[in-house]
Amino acid sequence: MTDGLGVKEDVPGFPMTRTCPFAPPPEYAELRETEPISEVRLTLNGRRAWLLTKYEDVVKVLADPRASSDVTHDGYPLFMPVPVELLKAMPRILFHMDPPEHTATRKLLTPEFTARRVDAMRPSTQEIVDLLIDDMVKQGSTADLVHKLALPLPSYAMCDLLGLPREDREFMHSWISRLVSKEMTPEGHGMLQMEMAMHMDEILDAKEKEPGDDLISRVLARNIENGTNLGRPEIITLIMALVAGGHETTANMISLGTLALLRNPDELAQLKANPSVCRDAVEEMMRLFSVSDFGTSRVALEDIEIGGMTIRAGEGIIASMGAANHDPAVFTDPGTFDIDRSPNRQIGFGYGMHVCSGASLVRMQLEIVFNTLFARLPDLRLAVPFEELEYKEASFIHGVIEMPVTW
Numbered sequence: 001m002t003d004g005l006g007v008k009e010d011v012p013g014f015p016m017t018r019t020c021p022f023a024p025p026p027e028y029a030e031l032r033e034t035e036p037i038s039e040v041r042l043t044l045n046g047r048r049a050w051l052l053t054k055y056e057d058v059v060k061v062l063a064d065p066r067a068s069s070d071v072t073h074d075g076y077p078l079f080m081p082v083p084v085e086l087l088k089a090m091p092r093i094l095f096h097m098d099p100p101e102h103t104a105t106r107k108l109l110t111p112e113f114t115a116r117r118v119d120a121m122r123p124s125t126q127e128i129v130d131l132l133i134d135d136m137v138k139q140g141s142t143a144d145l146v147h148k149l150a151l152p153l154p155s156y157a158m159c160d161l162l163g164l165p166r167e168d169r170e171f172m173h174s175w176i177s178r179l180v181s182k183e184m185t186p187e188g189h190g191m192l193q194m195e196m197a198m199h200m201d202e203i204l205d206a207k208e209k210e211p212g213d214d215l216i217s218r219v220l221a222r223n224i225e226n227g228t229n230l231g232r233p234e235i236i237t238l239i240m241a242l243v244a245g246g247h248e249t250t251a252n253m254i255s256l257g258t259l260a261l262l263r264n265p266d267e268l269a270q271l272k273a274n275p276s277v278c279r280d281a282v283e284e285m286m287r288l289f290s291v292s293d294f295g296t297s298r299v300a301l302e303d304i305e306i307g308g309m310t311i312r313a314g315e316g317i318i319a320s321m322g323a324a325n326h327d328p329a330v331f332t333d334p335g336t337f338d339i340d341r342s343p344n345r346q347i348g349f350g351y352g353m354h355v356c357s358g359a360s361l362v363r364m365q366l367e368i369v370f371n372t373l374f375a376r377l378p379d380l381r382l383a384v385p386f387e388e389l390e391y392k393e394a395s396f397i398h399g400v401i402e403m404p405v406t407w
């Protein structure tokens with residue numbers, strides 16, 4: 001509906017709610033048909049932004065340097081209740097940088113996720129998965145997959161990656177689940193940032209004194225060798241980006257991915273018969289769930305012509321991965337979990353210069369976890385009716401709260 005001046009009065013609120021765990025909010029499909037670039041109102045602060053629901057438009061924007069990730073820009077569509085003053089006062093996190101700052105900072109991380117480096121992490125990942133499944137089996141024939149496998153795996157793996165004792169996992173887990181909660185207050189956010197910054201500061205002191213064979217020690221060394229010369233607060237923020245980006249997301253993919261396999265027995269049978277298909281299954285899970293759906297938001301620094309319209313400089317853009325990954329123009333029967341989909345140009349790890357730094361690590365972890373889980377517990381099934389599962393509506397990252405399984 002528009003007022004007398006042609007300005008829209010009522011536009012949909014955002015974020016929208018998922019009604020099915022295997023699909024993004026149903027409004028995306030309607031909007032893609034009627035108005036693929038549509039105005040929405042952010043529930044957090046009433047501000048307007050443009051929601052993009054076509055694959056073609058989403059990738060175009062994510063590849064466009066005029067679409068900025070600067071979260072402190074007035075027009076940036078902010079979802080988390082983080083006070084902008086706090087964001088402005090703190091060093092910028094990698095996700096929110098634009099070039100050239102982004103290019104130089106990202107280079108400090110790139111060598112950590114090469115194929116060789118990720119391959120070297122296979123044995124320790126396998127060890128963690130085996131230990132967690134041993135523990136599930138020891139305790140009987142039912143367990144909550146979320147708390148026994150999905151959550152501990154990425155946090156133990158993160159400790160190994162960063163070179164922290166595995167006991168740190170509890171701290172990481174509690175920190176990140178509070179960070180991504182929709183119930184977090186602005187004051188709470190400030191406290192959280194302080195809490196992690198102080199913890200990281202102590203860790204960096206220790207790593208500077210006694211470097212190890214781990215990511216933090218190597219990043220500290222590379223920072224000097226490359227002449228990047230980030231200060232202590234900036235290095236802390238860079239490490240925090242890994243903790244923030246790499247925990248809840250992977251954990252939710254483990255439980256939701258298992259659920260997708262259990263609900264699709266033909267696909268599961270293929271995976272059990274031939275573990276090498278797990279690679280394609282993981283790509284399909286990334287597409288189907290798009291767990292961090294609107295993590296790819298931007299603000300236009302200049303006017304951007306797209307999809308037959310102009311997004312004006314200063315306007316917010318929500319380049320929805322969930323909508324793009326379910327666009328029928330690119331993915332036939334997008335609601336179907338089809339591990340034979342080829343090509344599968346899913347963008348669940350984002351697209352363009354900010355594409356997920358940890359993607360190759362996640363792919364490796366998910367392949368190991370699904371192959372091991374179904375090899376060791378071939379009769380694994382849900383211990384409650386599917387309809388009784390509850391999803392993380394209070395979180396910005398899609399996931400299931402608990403997933404009782406039996407074998």
Ligand code: HEM
Nearest residue numbers: 094095241245246249250253295296349350354356357358
């Ligand atoms: C299933 C798990 C994961 C998903 C779905 C995911 C998703 C994403 C997405 C969509 C982005 C792009 C954000 C943007 O364009 O603004 C991103 C960036 C990033 N991710 Fe991930 N991520 C996952 C796991 C990880 C892990 C395990 C790590 C680290 C070990 C990680 C580290 C990062 C970092 C550092 C960035 C920022 C890259 C940049 O701005 O240049 N992520 N991730």
